[in-house]
Amino acid sequence: MDAAGLEIxxxxxxxxxxxxxxxxxxxxxDRALPAIQPVNFIVDGPSVVxxxxxxxxxxxxxxxxxxxFEVDEFSDEWVRCGWSVVAVGMAAQVTDERELAAVRxxxxxxxxxxxxxxxxxxxxxxxxxxxxxxxxxxCGR
Amino acid sequence: MDAAGLEIxxxxxxxxxxxxxxxxxxxxxDRALPAIQPVNFIVDGPSVVxxxxxxxxxxxxxxxxxxxFEVDEFSDEWVRCGWSVVAVGMAAQVTDERELAAVRxxxxxxxxxxxxxxxxxxxxxxxxxxxxxxxxxxCGR
Numbered sequence: 001m002d003a004a005g006l007e008i009x010x011x012x013x014x015x016x017x018x019x020x021x022x023x024x025x026x027x028x029x030d031r032a033l034p035a036i037q038p039v040n041f042i043v044d045g046p047s048v049v050x051x052x053x054x055x056x057x058x059x060x061x062x063x064x065x066x067x068x069f070e071v072d073e074f075s076d077e078w079v080r081c082g083w084s085v086v087a088v089g090m091a092a093q094v095t096d097e098r099e100l101a102a103v104r105x106x107x108x109x110x111x112x113x114x115x116x117x118x119x120x121x122x123x124x125x126x127x128x129x130x131x132x133x134x135x136x137x138x139c140g141r
Numbered sequence: 142m143d144a145a146g147l148e149i150x151x152x153x154x155x156x157x158x159x160x161x162x163x164x165x166x167x168x169x170x171d172r173a174l175p176a177i178q179p180v181n182f183i184v185d186g187p188s189v190v191x192x193x194x195x196x197x198x199x200x201x202x203x204x205x206x207x208x209x210f211e212v213d214e215f216s217d218e219w220v221r222c223g224w225s226v227v228a229v230g231m232a233a234q235v236t237d238e239r240e241l242a243a244v245r246x247x248x249x250x251x252x253x254x255x256x257x258x259x260x261x262x263x264x265x266x267x268x269x270x271x272x273x274x275x276x277x278x279x280c281g282r
Contacts, residue, residue: 003194003197003255004194004197004253004254004255005253005254005255006253006254022215022217022218023213023215023223025166025177025211025213027168027175027176027177028175029170029175033207033209033229034168034169034170034175034207034208034209034229035168035209035227036166036168036177036209036211036227037225038211038213038215038223038225053144053145056144056145066174066175067175068174068175068176068177070166070177070179072164072166072179074163074164074179076163077163080252082164082179084178084179086176086177088174088175111221111273112145112146112147112273113145113146113147114144114145114146132252132253
């Protein structure tokens, strides 16, 4: 348990949960302001790969920066359980042709429309997670 | 539509959606690293109020800083629809007794256990939102 009374998840469990959800949130700084954007993604070894447009704010602001990537799942107001995982690491454009081909084979298809041929990899340096237990003992996972 | 092909939501719709969900994510900088934490919250006028412990990393790092607050809802991999709203503004501790009493009457009960007598208000200076339309035309809202 942490100081807030939440269960601390192991790195292994964090990686497992990260791989279970379709949409996460990338957190970065854009023109000195905190920015966050939901994205679909794949987990590739100890990293997260997303697709964006090469002239997007995300590509411009996050490439070469330390970013956070968050996933979570929470129940409703009544049951009040859930978990969250946050990975922190450097974001870099995937430019190596073999690496690009490998990522493309994984079928990372962006949910949003528009050309998105910029692959951004977040190398996970730190990963942490917390679980909130249900009030009603009816929460899964 | 924005450059990425997503529908741009009006400020009014953003505020309506913000008020519909129980859990959001506060985004701040903690010791020069991007940080994000899920929290339950209430919307109070043009601001978001959350509760935390007075010695939490969140209270220490976010108070007096410009933070982002994000809410979203996404469907599954198949339908691929959803929306997200991001509010940006200064976070400040609620210390005025009348203001505290008003917030307490609203019944902002933290989901996580532990003493959480530190009320943090994020005054919304900028709010923006996007909606991703479903592939399958079966998405609500």
